[in-house]
Amino acid sequence: MNHRPLPLRPLAAASLALAALAATGCGARVEQDPEQAGAGAGSATATVDRCGEPVEYTTPERAVVYEGGSADKMFALGLADHVHGYVMPPANPPVSESPWADDYAAVEFLSDDLLNRELVVDAEADFVVAGWNSGFSDQRGITPEILDGLGIQSFMHTESCYNYPGFPERVEPFEGLYTDLERLGAIFGVQDRAAEVVADYRARVEAVQEQAPGGDPVPVFLYDSGTDQAFTAGSQVPPNDIIRFAGGRNVFDGLDERWTQVGWEAVVEAEPEVIVILDYGDQPAEDKIAYLEGLPALADVPAVRADDYFVLDYNEGISGPRNIDGVEKFAEYLRERAA
Structure with missing residues (x-):
């Protein structure tokens, strides 16, 4: 049974103040100039760990996401308006089967090939979401470091950091999912939304564990x-x-x-x-x-x-x-x- 995402509540003025609080559980720190509050995208910055490396992000507006897991994380947080397009290799099931099929339909399908630098540059992306060795790759010449040099922000799935060189970060796989949602929530200033989604997912998993066969x-x-x-x-x-x-x-x-x-x-x-x-x-x-x-x-x-x-x-x-x-x-x- 597929579950629709929780309804996205408009951020109240009080939520702007929350943007200045530290999200210590997911390795994020968000700062905003009070004079810029409410000024729109680009006014907020968030320092979030990327596989153990603190990275300062500004609010992205033109994200490119690779595979269903990346897109779904964005859509679950109500961030379709910040997604320019998605790359979906043929191995992935049809997006029409997704709980977020309407969000997929509202953004651009960019390619059914593997993620590559030329595609990202041509899309004028300001943010790329993918996993290490699944999307990002030394062999294919698209890594966070390369994108940093091009002025393009990037985010890696925490679960995939196990294989990432240089800044190891290791969590259990489901904790990686929750961490990603919290960190993306910090980057996009939707921490309340992320907290709701994660709490719902944790509750559903706890319910499963409670009913497990003896x-x-x-x-x-x-x-x-x-x-x-x-x-x-x-x-x-x-x-x-x-x-x-x-x-x-x-x-x-x-x-x-x-x-x-x-x-x-x-x-x-x-x-x-x-x-x-x-x-x-x-x-x-x-x-x-x-x-x-x-x-x-x-x-x-x-x-x-x-x-x-x-x-x-x-x-x-x-x-x-x-x-x-x-x-x-x-x-x-x-x-x-x-x-």
Whole structure:
């Protein structure tokens, strides 16, 4: 079940005073000249951590966002008016399926390619939101440092900072989602809105945990892709939290990695009772399931024998507001399975 974002309340005059308060929980400090209060965009600055590096931001007006997780974070905060356009590679499910489909329709579709510097410059962006190694990339020549040199502000998903060189910052994946919303709220001067959204998401996750099946957590294997080896989720990506909050245990939660490869022998030895299929791209989930069922090595794996699969939408598995939908759906699946 998709949840519509909370209604955006107009910022009252009192909210301008709140802009001067420190948002210490998310590593943000906001300052505004009292004489400039109410003067509009550009009058406020916010110092916010970007993967552990304090960065001073001015209020962006022409953001470019990469993939659904980045766009959804902006839209969940009611910031569509600050988004110029989005880049959406073909692996992403159609934006028409998003809870924020109307917001996607109101901004410009820029490309279905990978994020690159030329695209950002041509769009006259003043702010870019993406993850490290998912959007930003040394190999493709688009990094926060390069954009800094071009006078273009950038924001990286906190969850992806685990792999970022130089300024390491490490939080659990769902905490990374909450942190991003709070930091974006500080950058755009909508701290109250961000606090409401985060409180709602936390409450929904707590409700899931309270209803989790009793007994030992169900061993769960996430299958992203791969033939010679399996591409799966380690402990540093949202599916790990989705699985554990719902009442399961990621069989590869001992791997201190984000997305990583494992041998099929390790999958067999882990004896997962449920397999989560990450659904994206041009290979339907049904084809992935058929591939797993056709592997002789997996024939005796409990989940394969029992035909016990759960399909997780791509945007529920990458860092973004739809993580909350993902944990609710998987929790319902586990509860029904245990009934």
